[in-house]
Amino acid sequence: MSGIVVFGAGGRAGRAVTREARRRGHQVTAVVRDPRRHAGIEADGVRLLGGDITDPRAVALASEGQHAAVHAVSPFTGPERGFAGLDPEFFVKAAEALLRGLTETRTHRLLAVGLFANLKTPDGTPVLDDPALLPPPIRPFALAHQAGLDRLREADTPVDWLVLTPPARLERDAPRTGRYRVGGDTVPDPATARLSYADLAVAVLDETETPRHHRTRVSVYT
Numbered sequence: 001m002s003g004i005v006v007f008g009a010g011g012r013a014g015r016a017v018t019r020e021a022r023r024r025g026h027q028v029t030a031v032v033r034d035p036r037r038h039a040g041i042e043a044d045g046v047r048l049l050g051g052d053i054t055d056p057r058a059v060a061l062a063s064e065g066q067h068a069a070v071h072a073v074s075p076f077t078g079p080e081r082g083f084a085g086l087d088p089e090f091f092v093k094a095a096e097a098l099l100r101g102l103t104e105t106r107t108h109r110l111l112a113v114g115l116f117a118n119l120k121t122p123d124g125t126p127v128l129d130d131p132a133l134l135p136p137p138i139r140p141f142a143l144a145h146q147a148g149l150d151r152l153r154e155a156d157t158p159v160d161w162l163v164l165t166p167p168a169r170l171e172r173d174a175p176r177t178g179r180y181r182v183g184g185d186t187v188p189d190p191a192t193a194r195l196s197y198a199d200l201a202v203a204v205l206d207e208t209e210t211p212r213h214h215r216t217r218v219s220v221y222t
């Protein structure tokens with residue numbers, strides 16, 4: 001049993017990761033911006049903390065003594081709420097704060113959830129550049145995500161990071177099967193590939209317990 005800190009623990013991916021980690025007997029520190037809004041998370045023996053992922057001090061405080069960190073933060077919940085006010089540097093700031101904070105606390109492993117738009121189609125076209133696959137209004141969000149990935153890639157860091165990228169169809173209510181496939185920069189069929197949040201969490205926990213991919217980005221799909 002080891003300690004895992006989950007940033008964005010009140011969100012869809014963060015809740016799934018927290019649940020999967022507790023299921024496997026890990027100690028979990030759940031980080032949310034306002035703990036009063038997420039009191040229920042503590043019910044399962046989870047330590048609940050307030051913190052902003054773009055603040056290196058908050059990252060370090062939450063990560064002290066933890067084995068691994070999970071970045072499941074999104075500044076926007078979905079296209080239906082719009083992307084107005086997006087800080088294009090959000091994911092860069094998060095990456096920098098994580099790398100600084102985790103280095104300070106010697107938290108060696110970082111698992112981050114990526115965005116399908118940063119994958120490539122089987123013919124090598126970036127999904128980002130295909131308006132049929134990525135509606136233009138989402139493009140600025142995808143570029144912000146991409147910038148965060150680029151920041152990790154260029155970092156000279158002791159943190160062993162990995163970005164796990166789901167396909168476009170990431171399903172909240174689909175069941176946990178415990179099965180998933182891992183690809184490289186490509187998603188096999190962007191129109192049909194799918195994954196449940198629960199199985200994304202299985203992949204995150206598998207890579208936490210038995211790291212197989214290092215300082216790279218992989219696709220994860222059913």
Ligand SMILES: NC(=O)c1ccc[n+]([C@@H]2O[C@H](COP(=O)([O-])OP(=O)(O)OC[C@H]3O[C@@H](n4cnc5c(N)ncnc54)[C@H](OP(=O)(O)O)[C@@H]3O)[C@@H](O)[C@H]2O)c1
Nearest residue numbers: 008010011012013033052053073074077113115116167168
């Ligand atoms: N198909 C895909 O590729 C796909 C689909 C969906 C999501 N994603 C990605 O998966 C990741 C997680 O998304 P999700 O669906 O779980 O999002 P979500 O349900 O909207 O949850 C995101 C969480 O991030 C938290 N948050 C926002 N700003 C923060 C900050 N500055 N510091 C700390 N926490 C902050 C929010 O916390 P509060 O509770 O404090 O408000 C919220 O609970 C994101 O990177 C997202 O882009 C990918």
